[in-house]
Amino acid sequence: MADELVLYSNPMSRGRIARWMLEEVGIPYRTEMLDFGVMKSPDYLAINPMGKVPAIKHNGTIVTECAAVCAYLADVFPHAKLAPPLPERGDYYRWLFFASGPLEYAASNRALGFEPPAERQAMMGYGNYNMTLDTLEYAVSANPFIAGNTFSAADVYVGSHIAWGMQFGTIEKRPAFEAYWKKLEHRPAHIRATELDDAAMPAKA
Incomplete structure (x- = not known):
């Protein structure tokens, strides 16, 4: 689906921060858990050239770096009230x-x-x-x-x-x-x- 939100993560990574943020937002999302070796594959490097998680994809927009993921989700889903005015x-x-x-x-x-x-x-x-x-x-x-x-x-x-x-x-x-x-x-x-x-x-x- 075009509006699908995907979390690329690994449970032994900073992806836990993005997961927590997604749970705070409270919207449906799909998780792709990646082994560390897979993160260096051409398919994933097309998502994050650093070959690291987390990353999210939403409406065709890719966001990496945990602070950016948190800020993006707070702005795109204002109903959750996770950013001040x-x-x-x-x-x-x-x-x-x-x-x-x-x-x-x-x-x-x-x-x-x-x-x-x-x-x-x-x-x-x-x-x-x-x-x-x-x-x-x-x-x-x-x-x-x-x-x-x-x-x-x-x-x-x-x-x-x-x-x-x-x-x-x-x-x-x-x-x-x-x-x-x-x-x-x-x-x-x-x-x-x-x-x-x-x-x-x-x-x-």
Whole structure:
């Protein structure tokens, strides 16, 4: 169908973020679970030349990158009310893309054992790890949710980073982060998404 929405994913990937967002939106979609090797096939590279998931296809439009997927779905399905009104989107855009830029780089570099030397931190979009986490703590503490008083697509994205980071040790378990995540983890859409992806995990030998 021309208006079909397809999620390309793998349960051991950032595709879990896109799945959660789709469950929050609450519209029908089809899932294509891809093995990591298949992601490098010509057919899938035509969808995402990076050979990574997630990606979505909707009405012939392809969207990759988790932050972009979250923002796209919030805009295309406004009934879900997952983006603030346009005049109130400052914090929404600010923290959505802070997480996709400085936070992701800082956490990834920390996981790889890399910390930019003090004299080179001006070259890095995130400065240093502690500065980035201090900024994140400010973001999750300023309001009930990341963009104000109401849950939004930015919470899906930022919350996922915080949850995974605390689980795998790339983000410190600060009280502010734990309190923020507690507001999100029991949302029905997150529970549904987690159950679907857990069910799609490969069987253990």
